[in-house]
Amino acid sequence: MSSTELPSVLATSVAPKVGAVRVAAGERLRSVGMPGITLTIRSRPPAREGLPSALYVHGLGGSSQNWSALMPLLDGLVDSESVDLPGFGDSPPPDDGDYSVTGHARAVIRYLDSADRGPVHLIGNSMGGAVTTRVAAVRPDLVRTLTLVSPALPEVLVQRSAVPTALLALPGVAGAFTRFTKDWSAEQRVRGVMALCYGDPTIVTPEAFRNAVEEMERRLALPYFWDAMARSARGIVNAYTLGGQHRLWRQAERVLAPTLLIYGGRDQLVSFRMAQRAARAFRDSRLLTLPDAGHVAMMEYPETVATAMRELLADTGELADADATKTDATKTDSTKTGTTKSAGS
Template sequence: MSSTESPSVSAASVLPRVAPVRVGEGERLRSVSLPGVTLTVRSRPPAREGLPPALYVHGLGGSSQNWSALMAGLDGVVDGEAVDLPGFGDSPPPDDGDYSVTGHARAVIRHLDAAGRGPVHLFGNSLGGAVATRVAAVRPDLARTLTLVSPALPELRVQRTAVPTGLLAVPGIAALFTRFTREWTAEQRVRGVTALCYGDPGRVSPEAFQLAVEELERRLQLPYFWDAMARSARGIVDAYTLGGQHGLWRQAERVLAPTLLVYGGRDQLVGFRMARRAARAFRDSRLLTLPDAGHVAMMEYPEVVATAVRELLRETGDPVGGGAAGAGAGS
């Protein structure tokens, strides 16, 4: 493994240069070259030595930036890193074009193995929740605890508002949608995504909205943007249809790590009704329900989620995180 300032695999060498990814205050980015994939990793310098490691995995269409608020909220509790999954954020596509849940999980495992950071406190949202579940199930040695925010686990009755996202998995739909929305501005697109993902879009500050617009404008210049979206959506649909030992619910039952589940009452993509099923499936689970939150509670209510994570670490007896949690809970 090598860590550099820019991607070095073959897929990256042919990509056009676009505007740089925004790095928030206190954050840094690095590019990690692994077999078959290059990942961009966002991190914050640890507040002190010896903090337990954490890894954050974003959802479909997202990036490591989705975790910036929660990462800042857990400063002094964990030594956090957030990855851009292959084809998202500033990570180039995987060499083999595999955007399945298993393919994304393989990339996460390769990163953790190469970095030697495991076991980590593992976080996942939406698609990242499915990826994190698979990682924790097949490699229990890598997951210290598991925190899942609206994880994309199979539903028999998908919400009507989630259907357009699922349709991206249908061959040709992404290209059709691209042509149909050619005249849409990045601002219009971000406004639509915000309305879909937030319980209350009004919680997005004007500054955060503008940053999201700038990031989308950057990513729309990437020739693989829609392909990564469509293939990853197809990967979720395929994972929903798998049965047996490879089924996500079966793998959830195999997870040994203490698990925090976070569900939003206004989530338009993952049914709130799935919260109880998930709490039963994960053997050592605790459930946080936020009636006013949408699909990205860690962005909408980062302080509340951070408090629940501190409690998880305190309950599970993390020797460092538990102490920090006790100090931070009253702040």
Template sequence: MSSTEPPELRAAPSSVAPPDNLQSQKGETLRTVRLAGLTLAVRGRAVRRPDLPPALYVHGLGGSSQNWSALMGQLSDTVDGEALDLPGFGHSPPPDDGDYSVSGHARAVIRQLEAAGRGKVHLLGNSMGGAVATRVAAVRPDLVRTLTLVSPALPELRPQRTAMPTALLALPGVTALFGKLTRDWTAERRTREVLTLCYGDPARVTAEGFAAAVAEYERRLELPYFWDSLSRSARGIVNAYTLNGQHSLWRQAERVLAPTLLVYGGRDLLVSFRMARRASAAFRDSRLLTLPEAGHVAMMEYPEVVAGAFRELLMDTERTPEILKGS
């Protein structure tokens, strides 16, 4: 089902109790962290040992910290993990400055890492969160120990046709039009459409998981900024794709010093599977995990496999200094 191969085949924050409407998954905690001009919801879970290294998970467009719950559970014996809701998503309100660009989201991640003061973290990102994590690792190597990217949204010269509707969300007025065209859709139908787009096999979603996803979708649709944060973040991705020079995401990928794990799904309708080899060549110290049956959210579909590859990355990282010492 999977293969792991080397590339080339070779102001002080205040943590407060969350509002009553914040719901956490079983075994998880959810809190809000307030920074100047920014409020972030941060999801965590009890760690099994006090000496575990820190990790931070960053979700993709339209997602939330809940996207990482399955993997966080798998890795609770390996890292002290936290997952944040990017500004305007999940339980995080919009940023005061209205900046939904990839750089704006990256600044939010950097501010949270600095405020938490946990030192270098194992940084994991999916889709848009992968682009954000790439930028963070490139500009602030002092904050990132390793980098794990699941279907990262890095620029494609020829995007897949199935990804075009998502890209159209970046156009002014499209989300309003979509809202009108789908006003009669139930939350169940909306959720089913999202799962079909993101999962290699939507049948892997349990009835309980589907019901939870529907409830979350209903909650978000009531938020006055739901469509605005979605469309402006989509516009931020499109704009990031057009940047050249040192601000290009591919150029920044080349600058990443952290050991990197790349995860790509063979049935991904949003990020082309063919981008795996280009990414492997761009990140200087990378490993590649391919999951032929997975879609866009491999950490949700095959969390145990992704967790295994992540542990291998950590073992390789811990082994490298020993090899250098002995050489």
């Protein structure tokens, strides 16, 4: 995917389809229509004028809501927006049915070009980590810093617990799984997802669990839900097998932006052992390890992730007042986390 294949387009705001989508206090949703895709954008009003822009990109099966715990903690530092990728959250499927990592990256780039928000602080989780790595590699002009939470970068030995997700990529599996699980309640499905994604599912509050069940019920009613899941899973598997300049590890080596890597010690989907390889691949990187976190550290330990991001912005000169990040209240609790270190710089 080259920058010449990704022209700027004019985005037009259209009436948001909020429906039953949850909007947390201080958030707002809007839909942005572009030729071939419509993206739902979740945002928080900037604390003041002139703040640098940040864009958050969720993983497979996720949505812009995955960032609702983290975004308020960065108020006053960045102008936060999170995107529902095509076919996820409240964004409808893309007209061309392209759910590949390249297709999702193209959607992110088209939005940033059309909104004229770049360069941004770009943050991605899981599949969104693969997507944002590709964006940073092919359009360095759009990225000030890159933060990756358990990025879905190719692994030779995939964890056994990640195999069922990968199997969704096989033709017919999503349909068979739908039939097999047709009697499962939304509560059962959410408990299964949380057991897979959280290092300790008991930290989820009753309110957060209810919200997740409501969102699961809404999304299961969408006619394209399983298709978007299956095709996106296939896109990840295909990205793992690409060679040459489109190989994700090759693109990681091309990323120029300062990069924060966050890995959880209890991650069942992205192996913790990939952390050191990633730290070596990204040329200007720092690594934060969270021994008790699972696959979604920004939802499990949002304060710790926010602290690491503040330090990244301060150390790279992206904060107007770096001293604001050095108070005792924002220091990382070393009893809960590993060390943050620079690598490859």
